[in-house]
Structures are given as C-alpha cells and as structure tokens.
Amino acid sequence: MSRKFNFCAGPAALPEAVLTKAQGEMLDWHGRGLSVMEMSHRSEEFVAIAEGAETALRKLMNISDEFAVLFVQGGATQQFSAVPMNLLGDKAVANYVNTGQWSKKAIKEASKYCEVNVAATSEAENFSCIPSFDSWNIDRSGAYLHYTPNETIGGVEFFWVPQVDMPIVADMSSTILSRPIDVNQFDVIYAGAQKNIGPSGLTLVIARRALLGNAHPLTPSMLDYKVHDDAGSMSNTPPAYAWYMAGLVFDWLLEQGGLAAMEAINLRKSSKLYNFIDAHDFYANPVEIASRSRMNVPFTLADSGLDKAFLSGAEERGLLNLKGHRSVGGMRASIYNAVPEAAVDALIGYMQEFAAANA
Numbered sequence: 001m002s003r004k005f006n007f008c009a010g011p012a013a014l015p016e017a018v019l020t021k022a023q024g025e026m027l028d029w030h031g032r033g034l035s036v037m038e039m040s041h042r043s044e045e046f047v048a049i050a051e052g053a054e055t056a057l058r059k060l061m062n063i064s065d066e067f068a069v070l071f072v073q074g075g076a077t078q079q080f081s082a083v084p085m086n087l088l089g090d091k092a093v094a095n096y097v098n099t100g101q102w103s104k105k106a107i108k109e110a111s112k113y114c115e116v117n118v119a120a121t122s123e124a125e126n127f128s129c130i131p132s133f134d135s136w137n138i139d140r141s142g143a144y145l146h147y148t149p150n151e152t153i154g155g156v157e158f159f160w161v162p163q164v165d166m167p168i169v170a171d172m173s174s175t176i177l178s179r180p181i182d183v184n185q186f187d188v189i190y191a192g193a194q195k196n197i198g199p200s201g202l203t204l205v206i207a208r209r210a211l212l213g214n215a216h217p218l219t220p221s222m223l224d225y226k227v228h229d230d231a232g233s234m235s236n237t238p239p240a241y242a243w244y245m246a247g248l249v250f251d252w253l254l255e256q257g258g259l260a261a262m263e264a265i266n267l268r269k270s271s272k273l274y275n276f277i278d279a280h281d282f283y284a285n286p287v288e289i290a291s292r293s294r295m296n297v298p299f300t301l302a303d304s305g306l307d308k309a310f311l312s313g314a315e316e317r318g319l320l321n322l323k324g325h326r327s328v329g330g331m332r333a334s335i336y337n338a339v340p341e342a343a344v345d346a347l348i349g350y351m352q353e354f355a356a357a358n359a
C-alpha cells in the first residue's frame, strides 16, 4: 500500500489515522460482532456513536444548546432549498451575497421560493475579491442574509462575519473546522461533509433553535429542521456510517489540539503555498491577498499550454487531483485539515522543479 498526497476539492482527503481506526473497527465494532454499517440506527451501539459525534462537535466548535446540530443527507445543495423553506416564514425576500460559483447556485435555487436581493456581488471582478461591506445593499424586509464564507472553486474566503440585524446563514462546506469561529454570530450554518468533516453522504446543519418550527407547510419533512431536531436526526435512517466517520474525524481534531491548533497549521500550509506562488512569475493566483482561501488555492501557469504536462508530472510524483475546476481551468490545490504539511512541501518542491525545467 502506498498512499499519495490528495489535493481533491471533494470528496477530499481524510486523516490517515481516522481511516486506520475505521479499518480496525470495520468487521467488529468494539467487540459487538458487527460493523457500524450493519447496525440498527436505533441500537444502543449506534446511538452512542451518534451522540458521541455530536458531543465532540459541540466541544470543538463550542456550540451551545441554543443550536440544534443535525446530521442529514442531500448535500449542501439540498440546503440551498431547505434554507428558504425553513426561514422565509411570511417574508417574500431574502438577501444573498454573490462571491462565486457556489453563491450563484444558492441564489438560483432560492429564487424558486422567494425574491432574491443580491446584496453584493464580485462578479464584475471575476470573483477575485469580496465586496467591501460598506457597499452592501441589504433589503431590510428580507428574511435572512445568506453568504458563502469560502468559495471552494474561486478560492475566496471571508475572514470576517457580516454584522446584520437579521438571521445570517452561511454555507461553510469548505471552511468549517479549519479555524475557530463564534457560532453565536450565525443562525444557520451548513456544510456538506466531504470537504472537512468526513465522507460524502452526510450534511451537517447547525441551526438556532429559536428559528425552527416555521417551515413552509409544503416543506418535505426531510427538509424541515424542526423534524430533524425533534428526532435527533433519526426521523428516518440517517447516513449512519458517514456520521460515525465524522465522529472519528471530530475526535482526531480534538486530539490535534482543536480548531485553534488547526488554524495555526492551516495558516502555515496556505502561507507557504501563496508565498511560493507570489515569488515566481511562472505561477499566479488572482485573488486579492486579504481574501485568499486557506483551504482551496487555485493557481495558473504562465503558459496554460503546459497544464497537461504539469498535471501528469504531478501524478507521477504522487500528487493527485490538482486540476482546477472545469469552470475556471488552471490548477487548484485543496489543502483541507487532513492534507498534511508534508503534502504542501512536496507540491512546492514539484512546482519549483517544474518551473525551472520549463521557464
């Protein structure tokens, strides 16, 4: 067996220690004679796994009982419709900030349910920056403000939280758990698991309980946050194995020293890579410096005719999945929590070598 360095945007790398632990428990979980995949979700064993994962996450992110923590299915994309269905109430408008491809998808879906006021957009700048908060045009009659703290495709990240006097909703799919945040500043946080939480098939929703119970009457039960909160996310069969894996990832993060420790590592990893890119004319990253993502680092080569050669050379050296998103081209290194610093060092070493050979 030889594991390579995986820079995939999602499903993404998982901590090797977590995979090893899951492997050890695969056939016979804690001497019960069956795997987690084969357990009833109502069994004492699985309920302990599920509650343990929630407790670990609450500890990691310091989440109070004012918030429900839901383990659901459907991906972050399902939340694009769940959010308006749960939060619009009798309002007809919602505010959205458009900072890239994922914001756009959220806006498109929400437009089925309400009028969307695009409070700010960086589309004219080709999503290379975050519109300064002074310029935002928020509709006060809106039910909430939705934004995307990290644009996974464009590599643009917010390092500040908008202060507005309405519920604030954040698609944290690709930044959650990468650094400490104050959950109390938000009302709904959601994230597909396959970036920084665990395997795909699980979606995490953290929702302020005071806002629940007002979903549109036609909301499918499986999209109603209140239904999931009341049932401990077990109104139907939950994504049990992914939930278990997420719990192992949460335990691993606690062992690493929690989110402050992860932030220090992530800052080091991303700074190294950006510094290298900035120091070499052969490579470029288009994002304004203050808004560069610590999780997703897109970059281009001076000559895009060399892209193919760059990627095949990377693959030969065990550096996988560096191809940029099909909508933007170029390269993208996703360096989530589970991507070790050694992977970034190896990438930089290869980039140096490739530039020297092709400049």
Ligand SMILES: *Cc1c(COP(=O)(O)O)cnc(C)c1O
Pocket (backbone or CB within 6 Å): 010, 074, 075, 076, 077, 078, 102, 148, 150, 151, 152, 171, 172, 173, 174, 192, 193, 195
């Ligand atoms: C990956 C991603 C999504 C889509 O997630 P799915 O789980 O595939 O639906 C949405 N938003 C952001 C920011 C993402 O990174």
